[in-house]
Amino acid sequence: MFLSALDGFVASHSDVTLKPLEVDLVGQLPPKLRVYLYNATYPPGGRGMGEHKIQLIVPGQARNERGNFNSSGGRIPLLVGYRPDIKVFVLWDAEMYPDFAYSRNVQVLPETIYEAFAQGLGRQIRRLGSGQAEVVIAAEARQLSDAILERQKETLKRLFGAQG
Template sequence: MGSTTPGWLTLPEDEFQARYRPARNATSGYLHRTLVRALGRAVDGWPSDEVLTRKPLVLDLASPLPPRLRFYVYQATQHPSERQQGTFKIQLSVGVTRDGQPASPKEKRRWFDRSDNIRPIAMGYHPDWNLFILWDADLHDMNAGFTFSRSVQTPPDIVWAALAKDIAFGPRRLHGGSTEQIIAARPHRLEEALNLRIELSNEALCEGLF
């Protein structure tokens, strides 16, 4: 983490997008810079350009956020082929093995890295809508973990509500019978969304919902 403010952090939004947004699929470098720009002063020290290219991204944060969080950020996409028309989704690909080692694509199951007691955050960013979507990481790697390129989805009404109100959350029923609370937020409400994500995840754990 560095103390010197990087130039990309203070660029006007249109200039940042023109310079850093890839023409096709979003890179980790672009997604992580977008995340740091959204959190702004809540980030305690700026990650290097090299760190920004690696997934997941660990950030030191200021109160009222936890001191550190580990972010798994993917590009959120919308596909008409999904069973629920208009569903937004990300595809999980990065994780660790049961014993905490980096998982290769050949590994059948993987989990989010929780080493050093750093909480994982599973999230997507939709560049066209300039919107973050936050899923419950605890729910998606419970017990047997998740497979490589597993699709994690959210109903479109949560996204539309967040676009209208800047932040919104709502339920999605999963195949195993659990109900996941999903949050979507504009960048300027992301700090609030993260605190809400943690609160809702903790409530689900305490109530034994999964």
């Protein structure tokens, strides 16, 4: 679904059965992505009602090992959750999750998911345990390219110290 949502922007991609997915894009989108795509689930209990989560595990990461997203070869790691029943993608700031534990949870509020479903895009500011603020972006599939641009913009703002 990720590739079809970017129809017209994909120049090439790696084997879709391998993870992470490497995607070369055209137009205004970042040219080289390494996509870490997870199912966004909303299991009962443990967290707020309806809160969605993904569980971070990267290829080759064993239990009790730390994981990192690979940015080699000039590829930008893109951390994505997907809820297939309503075709909504969630984009977190991958660089804010260095050296993570096996199966680490990353969350998004249900309001953010439903805002994207109803209006095309949704945004949430999350406070991480480090005290940093992360902007999470959710998008209906037809607006995935816009969400990728927003994700890139928010990451650059964080890196260069811009507010808002």
